[in-house]
Amino acid sequence: MDKLQGPKEYVDEMLHSIFFLGWIHSPKYTPEMILGNHLSTMMKIFPQPFESYTRKLPKRTPFSCVLDMVVSMFGPDNELEIWRKLRDIANVMSGKHRFTSSTICISESGGRYYGASMSCTGKKEGQIMIAVSCLCTWHYSVSNAVMTYKPDKNKRKNFDGTMKLQECVKCQASNVKSGEEMPPCRSCGNLFGLEKPSNQMWPYGNCAEAESLSKLLYGEEEIVKKVVPSVDCKMREQVVKEVKAHLEEKLQESEFQWDSSYYIPQ
Template sequence: MEIDCDCGPEKAKREETFLEKENIFRTRAFIIIEKMVNWCADPRARLLVDEVLHSIFFLGKINNPSFSPQEIISDTELFQYFEDTFPQPFKVYSYQLPKRGPFSCVLDMIVHLKGEQNEEVIKENLRAFKNNPRLGKGKHLLSSTVCVSHTQNGKRYYGVSMSANGKKPVKIIIAASCLSYWDNDVAGAVMTYYPDKTKNKSFDGTITLPPYVSCQAFTISTGDRKDPCKSCKDLFGLSSEENKEWSYGNCAEAESLSNLFKNEPTVKEQLQRKSVRDKDRKNAEESVTVHLLKLLGKPEFYTPPMPVQKKT
């Protein structure tokens, strides 16, 4: 009997390529942390650094292969500095879930530093960040798309696509965002199709935007406009001829519209919604929670601690 032993040069090359790609996670994670720390100049920025540390450590834990905080921050002195300065992410990353992906924190930091009104500057900074050759190739921890939403008042609200890589991490972060971070209308729309792109027969939380709301996505690396995908048409009633369908909640439109809804109560009042009973929504939330339990275990969400004000 002949045995097909896949242990020759081709297998070794595949394993080498796999490890090289996976090591990008560790390299990229450290570069993101390094950049966020360099930008940190006030309490708001400090919260974002704390949050990005936790989000990266959590994703490192569930990555294949997994990476510990010590492997991501391999320098002993630097590791001690981060653990002393931002202790909470190190303590709870293994069992508390991030509410969003790490690149959302990068986006928030850039908006915080540059001002929400400076749309082109923000997009240019995101593009420069993502196109940094030190980050290498691959999808780990980076978003491909940014979305900008606004109404007649002109105030901009930004969002990026999911910066988790792989089916399981993406589903975990989408579920966490639905249950703990996104505006309830965005969460309701996404839960209508979570987790398998199949519409819930007993719950329809999809919405249609008022005509005066602009919601435009762009490819971060080039700045080119992107039409909404089929998923975003289904969720938010956006107009497009695109038939590509991503995981519902993966796209930048979800985060951008969530930020708009949180800050514009008039828009919330004028959304076109389906008639949804509270009981049906609760059942949908329970269904998302059950799926999250299957993926990970008991969902407990992370909130960065408020910085302690030093006495003068």
């Protein structure tokens, strides 16, 4: 049962994230619309997502759950099997609101850590999930780096949590479907000191590098000591308040009645 519990939790979390993103979308997509004939079966197996998606926030977007489930199935060192499975899943899914990530990143320094880009469509949805990730999901140092910039991509005054990764950290993103290696965008270059960035500039925190590096920093404490800059605690508290206020504003725009809690998969 232990081996089954992990994957089941990932599916539970993924469903809640999908339902939430469907609910805040305009027009709304309900679980009935998303699941169709599978609705009653899924409600019996995974009741909690159906009860929580209109009031609790997900901690991450759906494809991040898929990624972790696949990595747990094959183990982080079986990179080819992981890529093959992710590519199969991404190619099978189709449509405008497919909740798949375009990019996967692998960060290495001792261990191997996988991250996905934000798998949601829409500017509002992306800003909500980046704010959530900063507040409760990512390693504090990645949150600090991302929160250095406002949602409009302007840099904050009197707060700088950006970092420069050591040479001992390898960070490489690739296209999910083709497997083609991709250079970091200019935003990731600004956040993490990644070399040879492209001219493309995605929203800060949108890319797979953020999730991948967050997992690495959770797992490799020695790296944290080397690359993470110190920030003023009081200033950070103020920035966190601003990020939360922006999150609440976007949720109100979506007519989402947040109960101030985050979803815990069952």
